[in-house]
Amino acid sequence: MFGHVASFELRYQLKSPVLWITFGLFFLLTFLSVVISEIQIGSGGNSHVNGPYAIVNTIGVMAIFAQFVVVAFVANVVLRDWETGFGPILHATRITKFDYLFGQFTGAVFASIIVLASVPLAMAIGSFMPWLDKETLGPFVPWYYIYGFLVAGLPTLLLCSSLFFALATATRSMMGSYIGLVVFLVVYLVVSSLFARPEYEDLVALLEPYGLGALFETTKYWTAAERNSELMPITLQYIENRAIWGGVALLALTGAYFLFSFSTKAASKQKKERKGAVAEAPSPVTVAGVTKRSFSGGAAWTQVLARARFEAAYVFSGPAFIVLLAIGLFNGGGAMWFSTESVDGTVLYPTTLLMVQALAGGFTLFPIIIATYYAGELVWRDREKRVHDLVDATPAPDWTFATPKILALTLVLAGTIAIGVAAGVIVQLAKGGAPIHLDEYLVWYALPALIS
Amino acid sequence: MLQIQNLTHRYPNGVVALDDVSLEIGAGMFGLLGPNGAGKSTLMRVVATLQTPTSGKVRFGDIDVVANPELLRRTLGYLPQDFGVYPRVSAESMLDHLAVLKGIVNAKERREAVHGLLNQVNLWSVRKKALSGYSGGMRQRFGIAQALLGQPKLVIVDEPTAGLDPEERNRFLNLLAAIGDDVVVILSTHIVEDVAQLCSNMAILAGGKVVRQGAPEELRQSMQGQVWRASIAREDLEAVRQRYSVISERLLGGRTMVHVLSPAQPSGEFAPVEGGLEDVYFSTLAAARAA
Ligand SMILES: Nc1ncnc2c1ncn2[C@@H]1O[C@H](COP(=O)(O)OP(=O)(O)OP(=O)(O)O)[C@@H](O)[C@H]1O
Ligand SMILES: [Mg+2]
Numbered sequence: 001m002f003g004h005v006a007s008f009e010l011r012y013q014l015k016s017p018v019l020w021i022t023f024g025l026f027f028l029l030t031f032l033s034v035v036i037s038e039i040q041i042g043s044g045g046n047s048h049v050n051g052p053y054a055i056v057n058t059i060g061v062m063a064i065f066a067q068f069v070v071v072a073f074v075a076n077v078v079l080r081d082w083e084t085g086f087g088p089i090l091h092a093t094r095i096t097k098f099d100y101l102f103g104q105f106t107g108a109v110f111a112s113i114i115v116l117a118s119v120p121l122a123m124a125i126g127s128f129m130p131w132l133d134k135e136t137l138g139p140f141v142p143w144y145y146i147y148g149f150l151v152a153g154l155p156t157l158l159l160c161s162s163l164f165f166a167l168a169t170a171t172r173s174m175m176g177s178y179i180g181l182v183v184f185l186v187v188y189l190v191v192s193s194l195f196a197r198p199e200y201e202d203l204v205a206l207l208e209p210y211g212l213g214a215l216f217e218t219t220k221y222w223t224a225a226e227r228n229s230e231l232m233p234i235t236l237q238y239i240e241n242r243a244i245w246g247g248v249a250l251l252a253l254t255g256a257y258f259l260f261s262f263s264t265k266a267a268s269k270q271k272k273e274r275k276g277a278v279a280e281a282p283s284p285v286t287v288a289g290v291t292k293r294s295f296s297g298g299a300a301w302t303q304v305l306a307r308a309r310f311e312a313a314y315v316f317s318g319p320a321f322i323v324l325l326a327i328g329l330f331n332g333g334g335a336m337w338f339s340t341e342s343v344d345g346t347v348l349y350p351t352t353l354l355m356v357q358a359l360a361g362g363f364t365l366f367p368i369i370i371a372t373y374y375a376g377e378l379v380w381r382d383r384e385k386r387v388h389d390l391v392d393a394t395p396a397p398d399w400t401f402a403t404p405k406i407l408a409l410t411l412v413l414a415g416t417i418a419i420g421v422a423a424g425v426i427v428q429l430a431k432g433g434a435p436i437h438l439d440e441y442l443v444w445y446a447l448p449a450l451i452s
Numbered sequence: 453m454l455q456i457q458n459l460t461h462r463y464p465n466g467v468v469a470l471d472d473v474s475l476e477i478g479a480g481m482f483g484l485l486g487p488n489g490a491g492k493s494t495l496m497r498v499v500a501t502l503q504t505p506t507s508g509k510v511r512f513g514d515i516d517v518v519a520n521p522e523l524l525r526r527t528l529g530y531l532p533q534d535f536g537v538y539p540r541v542s543a544e545s546m547l548d549h550l551a552v553l554k555g556i557v558n559a560k561e562r563r564e565a566v567h568g569l570l571n572q573v574n575l576w577s578v579r580k581k582a583l584s585g586y587s588g589g590m591r592q593r594f595g596i597a598q599a600l601l602g603q604p605k606l607v608i609v610d611e612p613t614a615g616l617d618p619e620e621r622n623r624f625l626n627l628l629a630a631i632g633d634d635v636v637v638i639l640s641t642h643i644v645e646d647v648a649q650l651c652s653n654m655a656i657l658a659g660g661k662v663v664r665q666g667a668p669e670e671l672r673q674s675m676q677g678q679v680w681r682a683s684i685a686r687e688d689l690e691a692v693r694q695r696y697s698v699i700s701e702r703l704l705g706g707r708t709m710v711h712v713l714s715p716a717q718p719s720g721e722f723a724p725v726e727g728g729l730e731d732v733y734f735s736t737l738a739a740a741r742a743a
Contacts (some may be wrong), residue, residue, distance in 0.1 A: 004552045015540045084536030089598060092500050092530035093553040094522065263521060266461050266506035 002106075003097045009107020013073060019111055020210050022069045026062060027118040034126030037136070048138040050127035052229035053219065055120070055144045060152035060212045062119045067181060068117050068161040070328055073108040074161045075168035075177040082172060091262040101260055102253075109161050116153050120145035138228050147231055155242055156210050162249035166256040178322040180281040184209075185330060193337075208243055212266065214238040311408035316415065324370045325416060329423055332363030336427045348430040352440040363423075367416040453478055453636050454499070454606065459508030461494050469494040470505070471660035477636055481628065483647030483668070484640040485733055486657035492640040493533050496608050496659070499638070500530040512606055512636075526555065529604035531595045533611050533640075537583040543594050544570065544579040547601065569597040572627055574620065583615055588615045596624060596701045600631065607637045613646060625650055628731035648672075648729040656736050664736040668729050675727035675735070682722045699734040 013019055016365060026278045034049050081087035090100070127137060163184070168177040195204050205213035214237045219227065282304055315321050340348045341356040348354060419440045428436050454477040461470040469491040484492050498504045499510055501521035510517035517524045537546070547566045556562045570576045573593040576584070583594060592615050599609055612628075613621045628637060629650060641647060647654050648668050655665035664671065679699065684692055689708055693697065696712040703709075711719060711725065714736050723730075 001552065001557075004549075008549050008552075012538065012541065080538065084538060085532070086535050086537055088497070088500075088502050088532040089530065089535055089550070089595070090553065091502055091552060092525060092528055094526045094555050096522065096551040263502050263504050265504050266463070 001095060002103045005095070005099055005103025006106040006110070009077065009104045010110045013076075013108060013111035014114075017074060018069070019115060021302040022066075023115050023118045024116060026066065027122040030058060030062060030119045030122035031126045032077045034123055035129050035132060047224055047227040047234040048173045049132070049141065050123065050137050050144075051138045051228035052141075052144045052148070052231045053222070055123055055230060056148035056152050056215070058123060059116075059119050059145075059148040060156070060210065060215070063116060063156035064210060065327065065330075066112065066116045066153075066157065067164075068178075070112040070157055071164045071168075071177050071181050072158045072174075073111050074105065074165040075174050077104040077108045077167065078168040079172065079174060097257070097260065097262060100262075102259060105161070105165055105253075106167075109157065112157050112161060112278070113154070116157060117149070120149055144231065151215060151232075151234065151238075152210075152212060152316045153247070159209060159245050159249050162252045166252035166259075169259050175317060175322060178326060182326050182329075185326075189333075189337075191329075202237070205237055205246065208241065210247055211238060211245070212347060214241045304407070307404035307419045308407040308411070311404055312415075315408065315412045321370060321412070325419065327371075328363050328367075328416075329419070332359055332420055333423050334429065335359070335363070336424055340431060349434040350428045352424075352428070352437040353444065356441060356444045359420050359424055367413050367420070370412065370416055410436075453513060454638075455509070456495075456499070457509040457511075459495070459498065459510065460506045461491075461498055461503065462506045469660050470491075470498070470508075472499070473508070473657075473660070473662055475662060476663065477638065479634050479636055480652040481604045481637045481639065481650050483651035483654035484638060484657060485642075485644060485647060485654060486640070487737065488670065490605055490657040491660040492657055493610050494660075495534075495640065496530075496610050496640060499606075500528060500608050501525060502530075502540050524606070527605035529599040529601065529607040529609075531599040531609040531612055533614075535595060537586075537591065537594075539584045540582055540586070541584075542580050543575055543583050543586070546583060549599060550598050551601050556602055567600060569600060573597045574598075574623060585600070589617060589620060590614060593620065593624075596627070599628070605635055607631065607635060609639045610635070611640055611642070613641060613643060644728075644730045644733050656733060658737055658740045661740075663740040668732075670720055671732045672727060672729055675713075675732055678715060679711055679725050679727035679731050680718055680722035681709060681711050681725045682720070693731075697735075697738065699731050699738060 081090060124140070124142075126132075127140060160181075164177050164181060167180040168174070171177060171180070192204060194207065201213075201217075205217050208214070214235060215232055217237065218235060219232050222230070228285050335358040336350075336355050339354050421438075423435055424441065425438075428434060453476075456473060456475040456477070459470050459473040460468070462468050471491075473491075475494060476642060477675070478548065484495070494503070498505045499517065499523055501517060501531050504518065507517075512524055512527075515523045521591050527650070544566065547569065548562060551562045551566055556565055567576075570579050573596055575590065575593055578590065583591065586594065592612070596609070596612055599607060599612075608629075609628075611623060622721050625646065628639070631637065639646070639651070651668060653666070654668050654671075655662050682692075683704065685707055689710075692710055692712070698715060699711040701708050701710050711731055711734070712722065713731075714722075717724070
């Protein structure tokens with residue numbers, strides 16, 4: 001039964017466009033980082049693009065990014081039956097809670113493995129591109145990719161899927177799970193920057209959730225030649241680190257198991273008695289046509305504004321918006337944070353212009369992706385969710401349907417950019433020492449981005 | 453076979469949806485009638501182990517349903533009042549999946565069961581199509597098919613005929629009638645006629661209470677000689693309502709046909725009618741409201 005549920009889940013996820021879009025995205029990003037030397041993932045330095053160091057490093061970093069996808073998969077498992085209303089049919093069969101929950105979980109984990117597998121695949125294929133400088137290449141060793149996937153990729157996937165599976169079970173909301181992930185990442189970044197001093201090195205390596213610190217600890221003083229020919233060994237510290245986080249993951253899964261139930265509970269007996277239908281007297285009868293209705297131009301504007309608010313609220317609370325924004329902030333925030341460290345090691349002031357540059361490089365793309373995505377989404381959503389019959393049948397003129405969507409998109413775009421600016425201000429505040437010029441953000445970043 | 457004792461269910465928002473309900477349901481078809489919000493779906497979900505009741509007992513054969521839901525699920529077929537489906541999954545593969553979950557592990561038996569049901573609910577020609585593209589009635593038929601998978605001993609179907617066209621409704625009623633004499637089938641509906649045609653026993657639920665139960669035919673017999681009808685003009689309606697206990701009013705050719713309950717002929721304009729199950733239903737509800 002367990003195997004069947006897992007394979008059904010995997011087959012279901014394999015049909016989902018999200019899986020293949022993210023597979024393609026990860027493949028492309030990795031591929032470009034291999035074949036174009038200006039694009040780098042992690043810090044390859046001057047080691048071979050297909051050497052063990054670069055491979056393990058890239059897989060480790062991409063696995064951290066992959067968390068945004070993993071959350072979508074595992075939360076979907078928990079929420080789908082709840083949201084579609086198909087759950088009662090499944091819960092009334094003889095499947096056990098264990099097989100149901102963990103079978104689906106396993107299927108979703110395999111789906112995330114497939115997505116992350118695009119990374120070693122893209123690196124391997126990229127390394128065969130004919131135009132690559134032979135100087136930057138070593139021999140093709142398949143084991144490097146497998147090793148990297150097993151030690152730097154898979155553990156992160158398993159940890160992340162367990163944690164957010166539990167969180168989705170507890171919150172019953174996609175949004176809640178994503179907020180959890182963002183909080184987790186922010187805490188991770190803040191804590192690791194606070195402890196980024198030599199005396200804490202061992203502690204960080206032991207406790208850091210992705211185990212990359214422990215893994216790369218031994219390579220710190222490696223020469224380029226060593227980086228190109230030797231795999232980082234599995235140290236005791238790495239094993240301890242994985243054991244700690246493996247324990248956390250198991251704990252989360254156990255929690256999810258106990259939180260979840262096929263049958264919903266009734267209210268406790270003590271609660272105040274209240275009779276449902278009987279209590280209220282019926283309202284006085286209204287004859288049809290008594291409510292005033294207006295079909296004038298003024299009414300149309302009220303409708304436009306009402307709908308723009310509705311559409312914008314829809315986008316802001318949608319999972320795709322949150323995923324894209326989170327990835328964007330992760331990328332842009334990182335760019336801003338490290339923009340104060342120049343190449344030669346000197347530390348710069350976090351001036352507004354520096355932030356704007358970093359935002360433009362690391363974040364600009366995301367508002368555009370979000371806007372494009374929702375341009376399609378807003379048009380098709382009504383149709384898909386079957387509300388369009390209700391909406392189309394209302395007497396609002398047609399143009400009141402297109403205008404609010406455009407308004408809403410502009411609002412979303414502006415909101416996204418504002419969030420980027422807010423992140424910039426936060427970075428400046430955190431680093432301190434430079435004046436914050438909101439007007440410069442506006443003139444140099446927000447306006448150009450919005451207009452484009 | 454199915455015993456429901458003193459079942460009470462209170463939702464977290466304080467609504468008491470079931471109020472001390474007791475029922476004995478034997479093999480065969482059992483109809484649950486009741487107005488919107490009466491508690492039919494709540495009762496069915498509790499019996500189908502999807503909700504734990506606030507208090508009370510449910511037994512099926514020797515299974516204590518509240519204590520051992522997993523035992524009941526082995527012999528249960530359940531159709532919820534409404535349900536959604538996964539996108540991109542065909543009726544056939546969803547049914548196959550559900551068949552495994554219901555314990556039909558042998559691949560050959562499973563294929564036979566799935567194909568048989570797809571034929572019986574007349575979805576054979578569209579079995580490869582995604583469920584999300586089905587019409588409302590087609591989806592309902594898929595729901596019926598999954599409820600009958602695996603030869604359940606207890607079948608609970610919540611408004612199964614809602615949304616079916618007359619032909620499909622007949623097909624479904626025949627399908628239900630044919631599932632076997634040793635199976636307990638509980639169906640809820642708003643269509644009194646379904647119960648009259650199909651059920652050997654029934655109960656009327658109102659405001660979370662059982663207000664009437666028995667065999668449809670006996671209930672109908674008990675009303676004989678007490679139902680009278682008259683065709684009256686609209687303006688006289690209010691006066692009739694005041695004077696007699698009106699069971700039902702129906703428009704007929706611009707005038708109103710009223711049925712009233714009375715031990716003797718109310719007045720010259722009233723003629724006796726043979727009371728139908730609908731009269732039983734309406735008079736019971738009227739009495740429950742008055743109480
Ligand atoms: N999940 C819920 N939370 C709170 N109250 C609920 C819930 N589900 C139902 N109720 C309330 O319980 C009462 C009975 O509802 P139920 O769905 O059982 O009625 P029903 O007889 O099936 O009605 P219908 O004919 O409309 O399907 C109603 O007053 C309803 O408002
Ligand atoms: Mg109902």
